[in-house]
Amino acid sequence: MRRMDLRDSAEEAAFRSGLRDWLTRSVPVTAGADGAPARGRWDDVDAVRSFSAALHEAGYAGLTWPVEYGGRGLSPVHQAIYLEESARAEAGEHIGVIGLGMVGPTVIACGSPAQRAWYLPRILTGEIIFCQGFSEPEAGSDLSAVRTLARRDGDTLVVTGRKVWSSYAHLADHCLLLARTDPGATRHRGLSCLLVDLRTPGVTVRPIRQMTGEAEFAEIEFDEARVPLDAVVGDVGDGWRVAMTTLAHERGTFGFTLTARLEVAFRRLVATARARGRDTDPLVRDQIAARYVELEGLRWTNRRALAELRRTGTPGPETSVVKLRWSQAHQRLTALGVRLTAGGRPDGWDRYWRREMLRSRANTIEGGTSEVLRNVIAERVLGLPRSY
Amino acid sequence: MDFALTGEQEALRDTAAKYLADERAHADADRAWTDVTGLGWLDPELGTVELALLAEQLGHARSPSPWWATVGLAGPALRAGGRTLRRPATLAWAEESGPGTLAALLPPARSDGDVSCTVAADGTLDGRKVAVPHAGEAVDLVVAVAGPDGVELRLVDASALHPAPSDAGPAALDPTRPAATVDLSGAASTPLVAAHASGDVLAMTRRRTLTLLAAEAVGVATRALAWATGYATARTQFGRPIGANQAVAHPLAELYGQVETARSLAYRAAWSVDAEPGPVADRAVATAAVAGREAATTACEAAIQTYGGSGFTWEQPLHHWYRRAWWLATFDGTVSDLRAELAALLLDGTTGQDAPGR
Numbered sequence: 043m044r045r046m047d048l049r050d051s052a053e054e055a056a057f058r059s060g061l062r063d064w065l066t067r068s069v070p071v072t073a074g075a076d077g078a079p080a081r082g083r084w085d086d087v088d089a090v091r092s093f094s095a096a097l098h099e100a101g102y103a104g105l106t107w108p109v110e111y112g113g114r115g116l117s118p119v120h121q122a123i124y125l126e127e128s129a130r131a132e133a134g135e136h137i138g139v140i141g142l143g144m145v146g147p148t149v150i151a152c153g154s155p156a157q158r159a160w161y162l163p164r165i166l167t168g169e170i171i172f173c174q175g176f177s178e179p180e181a182g183s184d185l186s187a188v189r190t191l192a193r194r195d196g197d198t199l200v201v202t203g204r205k206v207w208s209s210y211a212h213l214a215d216h217c218l219l220l221a222r223t224d225p226g227a228t229r230h231r232g233l234s235c236l237l238v239d240l241r242t243p244g245v246t247v248r249p250i251r252q253m254t255g256e257a258e259f260a261e262i263e264f265d266e267a268r269v270p271l272d273a274v275v276g277d278v279g280d281g282w283r284v285a286m287t288t289l290a291h292e293r294g295t296f297g298f299t300l301t302a303r304l305e306v307a308f309r310r311l312v313a314t315a316r317a318r319g320r321d322t323d324p325l326v327r328d329q330i331a332a333r334y335v336e337l338e339g340l341r342w343t344n345r346r347a348l349a350e351l352r353r354t355g356t357p358g359p360e361t362s363v364v365k366l367r368w369s370q371a372h373q374r375l376t377a378l379g380v381r382l383t384a385g386g387r388p389d390g391w392d393r394y395w396r397r398e399m400l401r402s403r404a405n406t407i408e409g410g411t412s413e414v415l416r417n418v419i420a421e422r423v424l425g426l427p428r429s430y
Numbered sequence: 431m432d433f434a435l436t437g438e439q440e441a442l443r444d445t446a447a448k449y450l451a452d453e454r455a456h457a458d459a460d461r462a463w464t465d466v467t468g469l470g471w472l473d474p475e476l477g478t479v480e481l482a483l484l485a486e487q488l489g490h491a492r493s494p495s496p497w498w499a500t501v502g503l504a505g506p507a508l509r510a511g512g513r514t515l516r517r518p519a520t521l522a523w524a525e526e527s528g529p530g531t532l533a534a535l536l537p538p539a540r541s542d543g544d545v546s547c548t549v550a551a552d553g554t555l556d557g558r559k560v561a562v563p564h565a566g567e568a569v570d571l572v573v574a575v576a577g578p579d580g581v582e583l584r585l586v587d588a589s590a591l592h593p594a595p596s597d598a599g600p601a602a603l604d605p606t607r608p609a610a611t612v613d614l615s616g617a618a619s620t621p622l623v624a625a626h627a628s629g630d631v632l633a634m635t636r637r638r639t640l641t642l643l644a645a646e647a648v649g650v651a652t653r654a655l656a657w658a659t660g661y662a663t664a665r666t667q668f669g670r671p672i673g674a675n676q677a678v679a680h681p682l683a684e685l686y687g688q689v690e691t692a693r694s695l696a697y698r699a700a701w702s703v704d705a706e707p708g709p710v711a712d713r714a715v716a717t718a719a720v721a722g723r724e725a726a727t728t729a730c731e732a733a734i735q736t737y738g739g740s741g742f743t744w745e746q747p748l749h750h751w752y753r754r755a756w757w758l759a760t761f762d763g764t765v766s767d768l769r770a771e772l773a774a775l776l777l778d779g780t781t782g783q784d785a786p787g788r
Contacts, residue, residue, distance in 0.1 A: 046434065046697075048432075048698060048705070321777050324770070327769075328766065328770065330773055330776065331769035331776065334776060335772070336691075338714075339721055340691065342433070342691075343690060345431065346433045346694045346697070349433040353434050363687035363691065366683075366687055367687045367688075415683075416676070416679070416683035417683075420682060426659060427671045427673050427674040428674065429674050429676045430676065
């Protein structure tokens with residue numbers, strides 16, 4: 043009889059231990075003398091690139107992609123194990139997070155054979171790095187208000203408009219763009235998804251300097267940029283459905299990604315408390331325990347949602363709460379990190395937590411604001427009336 | 431890894447929900463107990479996951495049944511002593527100037543001389559126990575007493591005792607969770623668990639009880655959220671349902687997230703209690719207890735606020751669930767105590783080295 047069992051199956055355990063061995067050998071040590079992380083995630087792009095290539099070579103890129111497209115054809119459970127173990131090993135992420143997690147699966151689901159043949163292998167190796175061109179100055183939470191135009195001119199589309207908050211755009215050379223191909227249509231109609239090379243004449247990428255002082259996001263301006271018609275994913279005018287496919291993939295195992303990052307942050311919080319001798323303070327201990335409860339709540343809710351996904355094929359309603367609660371948990375955790383390191387001799391830890399605290403303010407905004415997520419839960423899960 | 435309930439587990443849960451929705455389940459204590467045994471809720475085959483699913487439904491219904499004390503507090507000792515669970519049972523552990531919480535009875539926190547209730551060579555007991563849950567209903571009373579080799583667990587026929595209720599009426603936090611002081615002087619007892627084994631049995635007792643109550647708290651929270659959602663949909667002010675205001679809707683959406691994460695943790699703890707080594711299970715149990723207890727009080731408070739003035743009345747049933755939520759929040763230690771325990775598990779000694787983890 044099948045039983046609830048939260049342990050790895052024999053096969054999952056083998057995958058985990060193989061991965062663990064590989065990570066032990068392959069993750070470069072970056073921590074400084076005080077144990078604090080020496081650099082931001084993307085400070086050394088060359089190192090990220092070479093680690094991504096190593097990941098691919100070892101078969102850890104595209105774990106859940108079908109084998110025929112160069113993936114391993116493994117279950118989301120393996121993806122979850124990969125994310126957990128990478129977090130434990132303090133490993134960096136593959137440089138093509140957007141390509142592997144969102145664009146690739148979208149091309150697999152909706153793209154043409156030619157698009158699959160060209161893009162998929164290059165996403166896996168990290169040769170092509172994607173960013174996402176969805177949000178605009180006037181289309182944030184209301185994505186259907188997209189104004190960027192892709193005007194048909196023979197076999198090309200002429201793109202004009204402005205995209206903002208494209209994460210990874212500072213590293214990317216390609217963009218999955220949501221644009222309006224039918225200027226007469228409104229809202230969800232007349233949109234198309236395009237695979238655009240950012241080196242196309244007429245495309246300008248400008249970094250957006252954020253409150254941390256860094257620029258992880260960019261604004262992308264399209265000024266009469268000419269894109270071949272065969273860059274459209276799926277059918278012309280079918281962009282909303284394609285974009286929703288992309289976002290559904292973001293929600294699939296993205297909870298595991300977020301939670302794995304939170305787990306790394308929690309370990310660092312404990313290390314900070316120890317390094318600063320604050321781990322015996324009862325108030326600090328109470329706070330650390332509270333943060334742990336939040337982390338564990340996310341970890342096991344992810345797993346419960348995954349079981350539901352495997353059983354029914356659609357993500358359960360639990361999925362909708364993960365991003366909402368993760369963002370709050372991460373903000374509280376980083377704020378505690380800053381409080382733990384206040385005063386005393388400056389070291390790597392206070393620099394690290396100040397940066398993380400400032401960065402975490404975006405967590406309740408990016409990828410669906412908390413307000414929109416609460417609306418989604420209230421209306422679609424709880425069945426409350428549409429609210430204002 | 432498979433975190434899905436089996437068909438049998440779902441059937442057990444659904445049957446319980448259906449039975450508890452019926453008035454019969456709450457009308458008469460004796461008949462309700464006959465039903466509990468008839469439904470198989472005392473069967474030894476039930477693991478902690480199955481028991482947690484039942485506890486969740488009993489919390490949802492705010493059942494007054496002493497079932498939780500029977501399977502949670504008394505069950506591990508009775509089973510270790512070779513007895514079957516048949517009659518309402520409970521555990522007497524707290525003393526006026528001795529151990530207060532179950533945790534205080536566990537080694538290494540417990541030291542010789544903490545327990546002042548004693549047992550003579552012929553099994554006759556002496557001393558007093560306080561805050562014994564369901565002492566008035568229990569027939570089988572398990573007591574923790576100091577024997578010649580240390581603390582042992584013994585069985586007393588409680589029908590011969592005369593427990594003195596320590597709280598009653600509206601002043602009681604939850605009248606369906608009565609506690610009493612029990613004078614054991616002169617009572618006859620039979621052995622259940624010897625001193626050398628009592629630490630392990632009591633540790634399991636605590637893990638199982640706190641887990642069942644965490645699941646019960648999730649049931650309480652689920653019911654409160656359902657009420658609040660229903661009322662927010664039905665109640666109209668300013669020409670529209672109050673739930674059409676984000677000021678009303680959003681706290682309920684937040685609450686949903688809190689309840690679902692607490693549910694995940696309760697199920698995980700229930701699985702852990704039967705499947706994982708002690709320190710790992712202890713961490714899972716304390717985590718689930720914190721999350722469940724906080725979800726229950728928060729959910730009831732949100733429901734009362736959503737109901738407005740009527741939520742504050744005696745007639746509205748909300749306060750009964752709120753009282754249960756607070757009883758849960760303070761049973762055998764508070765949420766702060768549990769967080770302190772969790773911090774010790776995470777930060778002190780060797781067990782914290784691999785945290786957070788499996």
